[in-house]
Amino acid sequence: MEDRRPTTVAARRRGQPARPDRGARIASLMNAARDGSEDALGQIVAELSPLLWQVARAAGLTSGDAEDVVQTVWLSLLSHLHKIRSPESLTAWLVITTKREAWRVRAAGRRQLPADLDWFDATPDPAPGSEDQVIIDDQRRALWTAIGRLDPRCQELLRIVAFVPRPDYAAVAARLGMRPGSVGPTRGRCLAKLRAELARGDEGSPA
Amino acid sequence: MKPPGAGGWPADDPLDETDLQILADIHDLFQAADPMPADLPERIRFSLALRDLEVEVARLAAEEDRQMLAVRGPEQTRTITFDSDSLTIMIRIDQNRDGTVRVDGWLAPPQPREIELKTTSGALDTASDEQGRFAFASVPQGTAQLVVRPAEGAGGSGRSVVTPALIL
Numbered sequence: 544m545e546d547r548r549p550t551t552v553a554a555r556r557r558g559q560p561a562r563p564d565r566g567a568r569i570a571s572l573m574n575a576a577r578d579g580s581e582d583a584l585g586q587i588v589a590e591l592s593p594l595l596w597q598v599a600r601a602a603g604l605t606s607g608d609a610e611d612v613v614q615t616v617w618l619s620l621l622s623h624l625h626k627i628r629s630p631e632s633l634t635a636w637l638v639i640t641t642k643r644e645a646w647r648v649r650a651a652g653r654r655q656l657p658a659d660l661d662w663f664d665a666t667p668d669p670a671p672g673s674e675d676q677v678i679i680d681d682q683r684r685a686l687w688t689a690i691g692r693l694d695p696r697c698q699e700l701l702r703i704v705a706f707v708p709r710p711d712y713a714a715v716a717a718r719l720g721m722r723p724g725s726v727g728p729t730r731g732r733c734l735a736k737l738r739a740e741l742a743r744g745d746e747g748s749p750a
Numbered sequence: 751m752k753p754p755g756a757g758g759w760p761a762d763d764p765l766d767e768t769d770l771q772i773l774a775d776i777h778d779l780f781q782a783a784d785p786m787p788a789d790l791p792e793r794i795r796f797s798l799a800l801r802d803l804e805v806e807v808a809r810l811a812a813e814e815d816r817q818m819l820a821v822r823g824p825e826q827t828r829t830i831t832f833d834s835d836s837l838t839i840m841i842r843i844d845q846n847r848d849g850t851v852r853v854d855g856w857l858a859p860p861q862p863r864e865i866e867l868k869t870t871s872g873a874l875d876t877a878s879d880e881q882g883r884f885a886f887a888s889v890p891q892g893t894a895q896l897v898v899r900p901a902e903g904a905g906g907s908g909r910s911v912v913t914p915a916l917i918l
Contacts, residue, residue, distance in 0.1 A: 585795045592794060596786035610790055611810045614914040617794050618807045644809075651811070683782075686775055705776035712765075730769055735761040737772065 566710055569630035577624050588617060591634065594706040595641045601699040602645035612644045619644075631714035634707060639718045689740035697733035796870070797895050797915040808832035808839055808896075808913045832896075832913045839896060839911070843918060850888045851918050857882035857898065864899040869918075877901065894918045 569590070575583035592613060599609035616637060620627075627633050690698055700719065707715045712728040721731055730738075811833040815826065832839040838858040843851050857863060860882030867874040870892050878884040878898075898911040 581795070581799055584798055585791075588794050588798070589791045592791050593781070593786045596790065597780055597784070600784055606787070610787065610793075611914055613786075613790065614794050614797055615807055615809055617798055618805065618912060618914065621798065621800070622804050622806075647809075682775070683779055686772070686779060690776070690779075701773070701776055702780055705773045705780065709770070728765055730759060730761055730763050730765055732761045734765075734769055734772070735759045738759040738768075741772070 565708060566630050569633070573624070573627070573630065573633060587633075591637055592617075594634070594703070595637055597706045598638055598641040598703050599645050601702045602642060602649065604645050604648060608648050609645075612641060612648060615644055616641050629714075631711040634711040635714040635718040638703065638707070638715050685741065685744050689737055689744055692740050693733065693736055697736060700731075700733050701737065793893060793915050796868075796893055797912070799868075800897065800910075800912060802897070802899070802910040802912070804909050806834045806836060806909045806911045808834035808837065808898075808911050810914060810916075811838075830916065834911045836908075837898065837911050839898065839913065841896070846888060848888075850890055853886040853889055853918070855884045855896070857884075862901045864901055866897040866899065868895045868897065868915075869893070889918060891918050 569587065572583040572587050576587060595613045595616060596609060599612045600606075604612060619640060620637070623636065627636055690701065693701070700721070703719070704712065704715070716728055716731070809832060810830065812829075812831040814829045826845055828843040830841050830843070832841075839855060840858070841853055841855045843853055846852055853867065855865070855878070857878050860880065861878065862880055862882075863878050865876050865878055865884045867876075867886050867889060869890055871890055874886050874889065876884050876886060893915050894917075895915040896913045900908040900910070
C-alpha cells in the first residue's frame with residue numbers, strides 16, 4: 544500500500560509496543576506486586592503513568608489536578624490489585640479509573656479549566672534545526688491541525704489510545720465504549736476521520 | 751458511512767500499518783507537547799510504599815493558600831482538605847522560622863487514631879485526641895504523606911486511610 548508519510552521518529556518506535564514478552568513481564572510484575580514487592584509495583588508505575596497522565600490531561604484537568612488524580616488512581620489500585628488478573632485488564636482498569644477520577648474532580652469544580660480544552664491552543668513550537676527536523680515539524684503540524692478538526696470526543700480518545708500498549712488496545716477500547724472488532728482492534732470512527740482529515744490536508748498543500 | 755477520499759478508511763477495518771504509525775506519531779506529539787512531569791513516578795512510588803495493603807484513599811478535596819501578614823513579614827499558610835469514604839482530614843501547614851513546617855490536623859468525625867506522617871527522611875508518629883486533633887511541630891519540607899490508622903487498642907478494626915503525597 545502506498546504510504547507517503549516519510550520515515551519519522553514513529554517508525555523507530557514501531558514494533559516496540561508489540562514486544563511479545565511484554566504481557567508475560569507485566570503479569571509477573573503484577574504477581575510480585577500482589578505479594579508486596581514495592582519494586583515490582585514501581586516498575587508498573589513507571590511504565591503506565593505516562594498513559595494515565597495523558598488520560599487525565601485529555602479530560603481537561605490542570606497539571607496539578609492531573610498529578611493528584613494519577614496518584615490517587617495508583618493508591619486505589621492497592622486494594623484492587625488482587626482482583627485484576629491480566630495485564631490488559633490492568634491497563635483498562637487504570638484508564639477507566641483515571642477517567643472517573645478526572646470527572647469527579649471536574650464535577651467538584653475545583654480549579655476548573657474553561658470548557659474548551661486549553662491544551663489544544665498551544666501548537667508545539669517548531670525548533671529550528673536540520674532539514675529532517677523541518678520535515679518532521681511540518682508533519683507534526685499537519686497532524687496537530689488534523690486532530691484539531693476532530694470533535695472533542697475523538698481528540699480525547701485518540702490521545703488516550705496513542706499511549707496504550709498495543710496488546711491492550713482491544714481491552715481498553717471495549718472499556719471506553721468502542722466497538723471491538725471480531726479479530727483484534729479495528730480502526731474505529733475517530734481514526735477513520737483523522738485519516739480523512741490528513742488526506743484533505745495533503746490535497747490542500749503542495750506536496 | 752465512508753469518509754470522503756478515494757477508497758476511504760472504513761472504521762470497521764482492522765488497524766493497518768499506517769494507522770499504527772499515525773498513533774505512534776500522536777504519541778510523540780503529545781509526549782512532546784504535554785509530557786508527564788518527570789518526578790511524578792517517584793512521588794507515586796513514595797506514596798505506594800505502605801505497610802498497609804488494604805487502604806482507603808483520601809482524595810484531595812480543597813486546597814487554599816493564604817499569605818498571612820505576620821509581624822516579621824508575610825507568612826504562607828496552606829490549608830488542605832482530604833475526603834475519604836469514612837473520614838475527612840483537614841491540615842494546616844505553617845512555616846517555622848528554621849525552615850521546617852508545622853502541621854496541625856483535624857479528623858472529622860472526631861476520633862482518636864494513630865497518625866503517621868511519612869517524609870523522605872523517615873516517618874513521624876503521633877495520635878489524634880478525642881476531638882480528632884493532632885499536630886507535628888517540626889516537619890522537614892518536601893514530599894510527605896499522611897496515613898491514619900486505627901487507634902491502638904481499638905480492636906485493630908477499620909482500614910487505614912491514606913492521602914496522596916504532597917509537597918510541604
